Amino acid sequence: MSVVLVVEDEQAIAELIALNLRHAGYQVQVAHDAETAQRLVDEVLPDVVLLDWMLPGQSGLQAARRWRADSRTRTLPIIMLTARADEEDKIVGLDSGADDYLTKPFSTKELLARIRAVLRRKAPESLDTVIEVGGLRLDPAAHRVSFQSGSGAAAIELKLGPTEFRLLHFFVSHPERVHSRSQLLDRVWGDHVFIEERTVDVHVKRLRDALAQAHCTKMIQTVRGSGYRLSVQVENND
């Protein structure tokens, strides 16, 4: 069950949100200020934070910035709640590290849709679910990767090192999107901030070498000047 932390100083609003979320099957924690929210986050990382912009004491913006600066909470999904509809404020909110933005008043339906969306975006590579993309099948629990070129073809088991496995896991969880080297370092290598971006290239090469066993090297594409992408729309890109 996903845990949602609601940080909102207006008690009636906080209670209403909590009630609706519990009804939708979420486990809910409520904090009425950023300091209490920090204590709760220190104890257990929630799956999503609904963070009110205007709070007594430390603002929601400051809390979001602090969480983004801390390696433990860097990828914590944050949805900012605000009474401001100003486009400029929205940009500031998203710049501070919020994943999404909801302007009050919002419907429960809209709130639930946004929560589901950030959970989908943030969670897949941390789960043990088997993922299949374009014939590639990755089983995180068994730590196995195989490739099947067509429905009648035999599946070929691929041998991958641990870093290549994590890298591929990230790619298959976010297919058809370009990831920069620094994004890959952030999401695959995590807190190892001293690793050079060149390391990504080394492991991408090893991953391609591993995929060559099944002739699916071209699924990992270099996007000039931007980074790498896993795509099932294989073009002759090299």
Ligand code: CA
């Ligand atoms: Ca408020």
